[in-house]
Amino acid sequence: KITVDLPDFKGRARILGVHARGKPLEPDVDLEAIARRTPGFSGAQLENLMNEAAISSARAGKSTIGWEQIDGAVDRIMVGLEKKGGTANLALKQNELVAYHEAGHAICGALIPDYDQVQKISIVPRSNGAGGLTFFAPQESRLESGMYSKQYLESQLAVALGGRLAEELVFGEDFVTTGASNDIQQVANIAKRMVKEWGMSKDVGLVALQTPDSGGPFMGREMGTPRTKWGSRIMGTVDAEVERLVNNSYLTAKKILSENRDLLDHLAKVLVEQEVVSAEEFQMMLVEFGSKTIQYEVVGEERNREKLPFQGMPAAASL
Template sequence: VGAKIPKGVLLIGPPGTGKTLLARAIAGEAGVPFFSMAASEFVEMFVGVGASRVRDLFRKAKAKAPCIIFIDEIDAVGRQRGAGIGGGNDEREQTLNQLLTEMDGFADNSGVILLAATNRPDVLDTALMRPGRFDRRITIDLPDRRGREAILAVHARSRPLAAAVSLSAWASRTPGFSGADLANLLNEAAILTARHHLAEIDDGAMAGALERITMGLAAAPLQDSAKKRLIAYHEVGHALLATLVPHADPLDKVTLLPRAGGVGGFARMVPDEEILDSGLISKAYLQARLVVALGGRAAELVVFGAGEVTQGASGDLDLVTRISREMVTRYGFSSLGPVALEGDGTEVFLGRDWLRSEPPYSRETGNRIDVLVRELAATALEQAVALLEPRRPLIDELVDLLIRDETIEGDAFRAVVARADGTSPNDGASIASLEPTGKADVQATQVGV
């Protein structure tokens, strides 16, 4: 019916999702000659070497046609042209021009299919992405829960896994993990198992590996009782609000066991997998994240007073500022209306932002953005304090329990809250709308001091 085979296939996806592994699978199953090289091998300091290597590669491929050429990390030579300051006679550009000509130029190269992989499609030249060159763009995204379970099963074949370990449960506990992350999870669990002289990888080793990957290496336990109690109040504030606030990510565990890098303790939440898979984030979910992220600062205010708060919430404040600004400038979740005033930042090397020193909105609009961001953060802190103040006895009980046990799992934490609060978790409290109130002077899934 006149259809033609696409000449170029571009694999796009985050790092670690298996783009190069798919290319290796194609090499083994295609049944035709397969040429493979990295894009960085084309680029040299000597002028013309890169273009010459491209010509040689396609000359060999045409002699073996039909065949497949695979170029890994093609963004090394395929970046947007015209970014050079003071001229475009750059070796990388000459290499890209030769590649464009070989893919779809004056001479015919029928029988040669070009396969490429990149995790930076935003920086590729538009001429490289047009129909006739890379016709097919295949997105290799992060795996869903069933995909993670299958990937864990592949890596578990060569390791002695205890019968009690449920790969399905661990797939549910690792949303957002790539294939490389999951392989690393099982490898770290195997290392911990060998270190403890055990014969099988159990749930304890898996949990230790997950914490090592997400939070860093374990440090020596805290000995200072005053500091330990202060951190306990901070982390219980996060954990209690994650349990009380509707739309918040559920609590996985809260612990006082420190981690390398200055993390004295942390409350870890499990991101909502439906949100990760769909990519659709609601206003209520972002409002809940603001309140939970400010739980540590709110607990310090309730327990110690405004004069005794610490800098432990600095990372939380960074998160709150970023979320609040995105709500105002990107998602239209404010009184400024349904407008996108800022976008993803572009890289300087593309040559597009050298001369743009001012934002694409007026100074008055910028002032309003700053005010609305501050008001969103202040209102979230007010809501967090309002939820924690009447529950001071519960906070003290949870802090004593955390200091005694050092770690409380999410289910046990929710059971204590439900018993003391007389409500079921995430049903007994509600947060008012985080619309600005005019008081401007007042997860992240993992937060820590």
């Protein structure tokens, strides 16, 4: 089996240059800017991007390819086609809920240190089932190295919970929706791996409870330790540590959105009105509401006395 690495920034720019031949671009379309927007894209996806943009331009009766066509092609490759009718087929209340959910993700991502940049926020439903999406541009160095710090992973947890927190703050706990199901699954998976695979818990320590070949709990089999003995000694601590990580991130997201409620309301309102908010528009909002320089860090080890939604959560092994 031959493994081909994904192209880096310079590689993507060169590949885009090859596939842009014979395709007239508008003067403001820069191949390097497209390359910066497409970390993680393969050569085949970049070829598809340029072809999709050319087809979209032709359908619009244009002789050149503009940013509108490029953006549309990137979105289709990443998350599928827009559903016909966009948000017009949805009730206003549903649009508002999706708008607040996505605004929660975006604001948490923007106000946590050293997190990925918000690229675009959209409430347009997609063919893959997504009701809305917040696009983040991952840092090139993280993608290339495949290495993620504990701080970054904790930030991921908080950003993923931002959508659910926004629903809760605005509509109340009794009116949260299933829209956060994928977010909650992502949070559970990351928190479990931090504790069980990556040694990111002081209480559990540098112990691997998963092995690449088994695909399941290690439980001491390779060391001759009885499975039940290992489980009773450590798995209770694992559960508590997963719960702690998730709850700390929940509190971080809640603090950010509670203290920036005006920004949350404004961003959601604009999303309902125009469906999509660009990175540039979002940055202007952060400046307008005085939020750009506010930076939060994921809260510390001590358990907050506040009642938390993930207390007594299921065992980490079965999340």
